[in-house]
Amino acid sequence: MRMRKLGNGHSVIFCGPPEIDRKIQKIAQGNNCETIEVRDVLYWCMEETCINARKLLPIWAKQGIGYQERVNAWNDISNQQFPKGLLEKESKSLQEHYGFERFKNDTIDSYRTPGAKDGNFKKFLERCKDLGVKTFRGAKMLEEQERELAHEVERERENQRPPKMDTIKHHLSEEVKQFITTGTLRQTYHIPSTCIIPAFSVLEKTSANGHQQQRTAFSKKLLATSDFCQVIRRGRQENDTTDRFLRPVNWIVSSTVDRSILLIMSSFEVNRLLPEIRKSTQVILHIYSPQVTRTTPSYELLDFCSVPRLPFSWQPNINLVDQLNLFAGQLYFRNYKAYERVCGFLGLHLHETSPEKAVVIQSDGFVETSERQALGMKYYSPFPESPVGLLRALIGFRRDGQSYIVTHMGHVLHGRLLTEEDFEIQGLDE
Numbered sequence: 001m002r003m004r005k006l007g008n009g010h011s012v013i014f015c016g017p018p019e020i021d022r023k024i025q026k027i028a029q030g031n032n033c034e035t036i037e038v039r040d041v042l043y044w045c046m047e048e049t050c051i052n053a054r055k056l057l058p059i060w061a062k063q064g065i066g067y068q069e070r071v072n073a074w075n076d077i078s079n080q081q082f083p084k085g086l087l088e089k090e091s092k093s094l095q096e097h098y099g100f101e102r103f104k105n106d107t108i109d110s111y112r113t114p115g116a117k118d119g120n121f122k123k124f125l126e127r128c129k130d131l132g133v134k135t136f137r138g139a140k141m142l143e144e145q146e147r148e149l150a151h152e153v154e155r156e157r158e159n160q161r162p163p164k165m166d167t168i169k170h171h172l173s174e175e176v177k178q179f180i181t182t183g184t185l186r187q188t189y190h191i192p193s194t195c196i197i198p199a200f201s202v203l204e205k206t207s208a209n210g211h212q213q214q215r216t217a218f219s220k221k222l223l224a225t226s227d228f229c230q231v232i233r234r235g236r237q238e239n240d241t242t243d244r245f246l247r248p249v250n251w252i253v254s255s256t257v258d259r260s261i262l263l264i265m266s267s268f269e270v271n272r273l274l275p276e277i278r279k280s281t282q283v284i285l286h287i288y289s290p291q292v293t294r295t296t297p298s299y300e301l302l303d304f305c306s307v308p309r310l311p312f313s314w315q316p317n318i319n320l321v322d323q324l325n326l327f328a329g330q331l332y333f334r335n336y337k338a339y340e341r342v343c344g345f346l347g348l349h350l351h352e353t354s355p356e357k358a359v360v361i362q363s364d365g366f367v368e369t370s371e372r373q374a375l376g377m378k379y380y381s382p383f384p385e386s387p388v389g390l391l392r393a394l395i396g397f398r399r400d401g402q403s404y405i406v407t408h409m410g411h412v413l414h415g416r417l418l419t420e421e422d423f424e425i426q427g428l429d430e
Helices: 018-030 038-075 094-098 100-106 119-131 137-149 174-182 199-205 212-216 267-279 318-328 336-346 369-375 388-399 408-413 420-425
Strands: 002-005 011-014 196-198 222-225 251-255 262-265 283-287
Touching: 018 038, 038 119, 174 196, 174 251, 174 267, 196 199, 199 212, 199 222, 199 318, 199 388, 212 388, 222 318, 251 267, 262 267, 262 318, 267 283, 318 336, 318 388, 336 408, 336 420, 388 408
Parallel strands: 222 262
Antiparallel strands: 002 011, 196 222, 251 262, 251 283
């Protein structure tokens, strides 16, 4: 981009190549002027327009002659015989393609037949003569170039299904039955349970197993049953993973004795234990589904069709629900406060920072533990390293190849900022 001053005190910006600037300078020098004036620019524009029109005239003439030939053939059509004038020769010999005689049929004079009856056709040929069109040599080449630019994209959808694996039979453990009856867990920190485990430990058998420090930083109060976690029987090969065999999160059981516990259960367990859940006063069954589109409602409040009915004063543990949304693969935040809360929990600082603060922020927005106080981050984050890689892998498992980059979580996991307007437009700000 270059700026050139004109003779009348004004200036014009040239965005084209330097050859254009040199052409206009040459025009100004032909008029014995040291500076470029407005008339020089206008002269160059009109000259280029004429040159371009002269190049396109052969195409216009060729298409016009073809149209007149088809009109004449259509007027002479009969019921017994199809007019040959509507047909075009598809195959040509090498002589017709590359020989010198191929130019004989590309002139205006070759279309001047003495027996021509159509007056419009004669007028069209005379118009070509007035415009200086004598040959169509460049018309076919330009048409072929236009055809080559319009590529036809051929796509064939191929569904890559997961390989066949041996499934594990459903089972109902005694610890799960005890939790439904009493609302408490038998396990302790010294003797961990094998039937009720932390929910994020299900990633140990996936390709995201390398993020061990990030996985153990999540709350131990967000639990899942072994029947929910175990889906297939892994093979002996090391590359056998359960990336594509994660159950969706739909059934949550909370305890009225310890409200800091959320237990994820499978549909088999819920179906078997539903009579006991209806009678129990120690637990509550919640229906849950992650919000993966903008139009679907949010079920993160856990107040939709609960069994039994929720008490009036019941409130979910909002921090535990945030981790539940991350584990289930929810892609949208309920409001801007939830966005700030989740980013603070993950140790991400996705706000504009002033240049006066010399704080190191990673490309994904993660802030080291020693740097968080300088930024004034008000939410505590237990992560010593960035959990973005783990969450990308987890949501990738949940989405199974579907893109999510335009969603809220897509912005967060790719270091992009969200503003309050992003939630007001979608009607999610409450």
